[in-house]
Amino acid sequence: MQIRESMERYLAHLADERRLSPATVRAYASDLEQLRAYCDEHDATDSSDVTLELGRDWLWHGSQRGLSATTLARRAAVIRGWSKWNAAHIPSATDSNARLRSPKTGRHLPHVVAADQMTNLVDVLRGRADDGDAVAIRDVAMVEMLYASALRVSELVGLDADDVDLDRLTARVTGKGAKQRVVPFGVPAQNALVDYLTRARPELVARAKDQGSPATTGATHAERALFVGARGSRIGVKAVYTVVNRLLETLPGFDAGGPHTLRHTAATHLLDGGADLRSVQEMLGHASLGTTQIYTHVSLERLKDSYRGAHPRA
DSSP states (O other): OBHHHHHHHHHHHHHHTSOOOHHHHHHHHHHHHHHHHHHHHTTOOBGGGOOHHHHHHHHHHHHHTTOOHHHHHHHHHHHHHHHHHHHHHSTTOOOTTTTOOOOOOOOOOOOOOOHHHHHHHHHHHHHHTTTOOHHHHHHHHHHHHHHHHTOOHHHHHTOBGGGEETTTTEEEEEOGGGOEEEEEOOHHHHHHHHHIIIIIHHHHHHHHHHTTOOOOOGGGOTTTBSSBOTTSSBOOHHHHHHHHHHHHTTSTTOSOOOHHHHHHHHHHHHHHTTOOHHHHHHHHTOSOHHHHTHHHHHHHHHHHHHHHHHOTTO
């Protein structure tokens, strides 16, 4: 089977059968397209031409171009996955890249906002919302939810209004692989949501109608979306990044940081406060406990920093 056809079928498998998110499928498609271009340069046109040696050469070529170890590891995983699919779906095909090894990657500890800094950040947002500005009120609710429930930004923007139970203080979230989970949030987030739903969201949704925006269906319908943008439609990932990044830039030592920083912060603060690792794993929606364990390292590093700064014989 030709490489292009095989890759297209594999990507369809990832989207339709494995139900990976559109963003993940796009990332796979980008890596596979670069692999296909490399194959063209080396006269490899059939999927059977993508040997273990060619896979290793592609990764080596990337390393010479200065790609990070993380990027190379992702590329290795992509080619292994595609190779395995080929072996299962193409007659006489073999899993030629099963032994392709990923380069070792250094594990960087995520940047975490201190608890008092989080309080100050929210206070800054609340100050901006004092005059009743609908967008500012919305921003308070978004940041409170990101931090309270340790949400991914894609999960936040995907929330519908009926996903939130204000009485039980829970939200139904759709995470990676279209897997749903229920996450808790606290009273400050509840208060921010009530304020937003009462004073700000109706105004923002009305803007879409005033501007004559055509009604849409599915996840983008403004009347279903919990968080909406300044024009009344479901807010996008980029808009949330902008809000959080501008907020975090006000902190000393934060040159940049997006919504994932708040997710890291929430997970670390939960563990610092004594939460069980398994419970945090479930709340974050991690498939592997090993992924959640990075936050135990963060807590340990924070403990070491406190020890070195406070103990006379550190």
